[in-house]
Amino acid sequence: MTKKEKYVLFLVPCLIIVVLSLIPDNPKSADGLKGPSPVDWSSLKNDPSQTLGLRWQGIISNPAGKEGSWIERNLENRFNIELDPIFMDGNAYEKRRPLMLVGGDVPDVMWSGDPLQLRANLRNGFVMEIPYEVILARCPTYVDLVNTYGKEAWLYTQFEGRNYGLPTVNAAANRPRISAWRMDWLRKVGIDKVPETVEEMHEAFSRFRFQDPDGNGKQDTYGWAPNISHWSLMFVEVLAAHDVLAFDLMEQEGEVVWGGLLPGAKESLRILRSWYAEGLIDPDFPLDSRGRQIDVKFINGRVGYMYPVDHPFEHKKDEEGSIYAKTLAFDPRAELAPGPPLRNSRGQRRGRTWGGAAHIMQFGKHLEKQPEKVIRVLDMMEAIASNEVLYMEARNGERGKHWDYFPEPIVRPDGKLIKEGINMVPPYDEKDRTRENTAELLGGNCTFFFPSTFEQLFDDAYLPLADREWIERNKKTEWGMMNVLGKSDVVTSSGRYLKDLVNYQMTVYIEIVIGDRDLDYFDEFASEWRRRGGDVILKEANEMYQKVHEIYDVVGVEEAE
């Protein structure tokens, strides 16, 4: 090309860069972010006769829901609102939502999964402050329930002393996740009850491995294939029996520590390592990175133990597609029994729970000019939280029209289960109506519009009686151990370090268990963990822990001691 053309090609971009860098910037964000809310809350009145539109991005749904469901219309009628729901699956939520927000399409109401997202939303100016007083004034019942079932959620919604959302709770998550055992195998090898301690578990696994519990003459059975697909599942049963949550922040003598560095963690690893060396653990377990094979190996009789299990299963033998039914298909002699959490050295059962603190509902910053919408939503949350009928309508639809409650199971003459607990009634119970039901009722157990669930208060009453007993026996809330701050993400530097630290820890733990590293490497791992950012996390966690009581005081959490 000619000289002139070369100059043009070179000069033009230079000019553009110079021009762009000379445009004066005008960051309003620095001030607007930390200042007090510009809304005059005290003078607001809620006029119920005014219809308000709400663009609502709720909890991730899978399968994606559709607009125009009965649940949506019911809420619109009751609260005089017009809902414009945005449904997303996990993938879209992660990737499309940030772009949506950046493109200027900020919903009125937004569900955020964790404190990381709250802080990201905040930094970019997408969300507004909701002072504590406003929430306490308009939703006292809701606040009480949050304080009862998941008080840590208040930590998720706060940032530097201010509150930026409405916390949501999931009361059932206060219950530990439990395991399932092959009871027929236990009996065959001479054990007559489900193991309750680590030693008993060891004995059971030994016999599963060496005493041919399925009676086929081959040594092809193992005790356990640990689930390594997620840190919340890795080796949890044994760790909890040593009073350790390895991937969480724990409190010890007034200080916040990381469970994975505690002596109890090292001891658990020592035990697991010896079990692996003895051959009790399925050597393929590190291969299953997505947790695909956990139930498969249990079903096809490769292992005699499975974790996690959340719902009652013993009396669901005939339910098509249930784990029990599939196991029976493989081996008709199979008998499954639930395994409540193992007992620690003091005889108490301990199991990991997520804790009831769930997520966050946030409000778009533009609602600062329309605060009556915020008030309307808060009133809605309060109404639903205090009224069982409204609550059930928001979750499942109308009783009598869509569903009804069957405390005792209704069984066909041939023994097959038809209805139990909450079940559809005609015409919604017809087969092949799943798709229509999804459109009408958003898939059932809907948490899209009202994300908090208060099982102990409402939902449990609609469980089949047998299920209620099962939960009482096997999943007591008092056995649960949770992260002292709810989620480790509440500390500000979590975005920077936490994911890598967790991945590192998961890899090291597996390496120690399978023998690729010595147990003594644990101490080196501990200092390396600290060096890679763990120290920062712990420091911030301790700072936050000091402030926690201030927050609890404001919202009225009654704390023991």
Place this chain on the structure above:
Amino acid sequence: MSFKFRGNPKRKSYRSHHGLMTMMIPVIAFFIIFKYIPMMGLVIAFKDYVMSDGIFGSKWVGGENFVRLFSSEDFPRAIRNTLTISVLRLGCGFFAPVILALMLNEVRQQGYKRSIQTLTYLPHFFSWVILGGIFLMIFGGDGPVNAAAKMLGMNPVSFLTDDAWFITVLIVTGIWQAAGWGAIIYLAALSGISPQLYEAAVIDGANRWQQTQHITLPCLVPTMITLFVLSLGGILTAGFDQVYNMYNPLVFDVADIIDTYVLRRMMGLDLSLATAAGMFQGAVGLILVVGANFFARKLTKGEQGVW
């Protein structure tokens, strides 16, 4: 005899080639709108981009984002991973299509040749969503590869969760997908070689191997150079689709590449960092391609090069 134009010669050529210019104008407009205007957005890389301030209102921070990038733990690691994967891919995968093309070229039976060829570029037609799903099954704990290993008496291998194995699987399956397709281009070049050259060589007593050395390979060199230069431009793009659809937290340390890093930053609304990382990637690619093209031209005395 020389004579001067009256008036501006450029203006005359615009007029007489107005048809061509008319054709070009919408094309140029397209590139301006869809490629160059978004490039303006790269300025975010030099700002602390916050949505409420918009692109031009956000605070200017100069090179601070780049400093943050390079002093962080994960960006340099992402660069290292990207380079590792790309260089391995280029090193192992560059010659695979050539060798495959040469092998196919030796086959006499046309029918067999064509069917083999058909099968080898079948994999190219499928997205990594599909291939990833398939390979996760095949290389998983209960998959056939491990079944074969067990039959041979070996311990099962953590193909997908062990760092080194994961990279190996990534490279091998990447080559599997691309080799057949790449071979087509070389086969096309091979078909352009005049048979007389071969006949002459035969008369001179050359065997097949010597023929390959002295005729076939030199004729393939131009195509190889072009493709090599073009792939250098992509050296910091280690195949996002494939990595994204096959990786998991346990191999994060080696599988997090620049593109997945950028994606995570975007998902966390860290847009300045995401753009800075992307800009770095583009700049390096540009330098590499221009440099490689320059050398290609120099070495072949202006004969070969993309432009």
Place this chain on the structure above:
Amino acid sequence: MKPSLGEKCFGAFNILVLGIIALLCLYPFVYTLSISLSTATEASRAGFHLYPREVSLVSYKMVLSNPNIMTGYMNTILRTVLGTALTLVTTCVAAYPLSRREMPHRSMITFFIVFTMLFNGGLVPGYLLIKNLGMVNSIWALVVPSMLAAFNIIIVKNFFQSLPESLVESARLDGAGEWTILSKIYLPLSTPVLATVALWSAVAHWNTWFDALLYITDDSKQVLQTFLQRIVIESSTQMMELGITDTTVLEFTGETIKAATIIITILPIICVYPFVQKYFVKGIMLGGVKE
């Protein structure tokens, strides 16, 4: 000339190795097909699965009854046809002037275009642009931005440059304008390269899922590959990351269902493929991808 013993051995060895390679290319699909037709218990058996020992069509029934699959298909087909057509037309219009030596500022414009191959603004400016053009949630967001690619333009331009100049000269003498030359002379002779570009474009459109994930919000307009992503490479880990343990949200998809979904998605490609590749390979051979 008679091949020597060494050459014959090599020939046989060559054929054998090529055969193995071809089988390796085929095997993953055979495996998936077998899994898709297996019962759940058969699928969890470890092994090579060259064929299912226990057959079940349940997975196919389930997948086919999912309306998303059908809409996904329709949208993907629409996007592929439209996108490929647009690409072909615009690429020719772009390549033609650049192939003519008399085009003013030719190499500058070529560099201007090639530069975009190496440098781009990234996801965010791209999204903002589409949004401001009002193309979000429409098919145009999927076909327009990728319409003109520098790589394709270069390939076609090079091919045009290899066509004899004499044709153009005689056409000009007959008084033909640029459009006529392009359409009546260049295009008919360019079928090999056009087929190549068309194929590349079609495959790319068929397989892309990321742009649809970002720009299409309506499930009724969503493309097949994005649905596939949802099903096959599940987001259950994401759910757990966010602490969503409500199992109605976490629905595990069995291996057989995933395999059946994959097979259903690739079936049309496998059917169309033999016909297309015959034509296209001939084209590549004839025209050659010249530098």
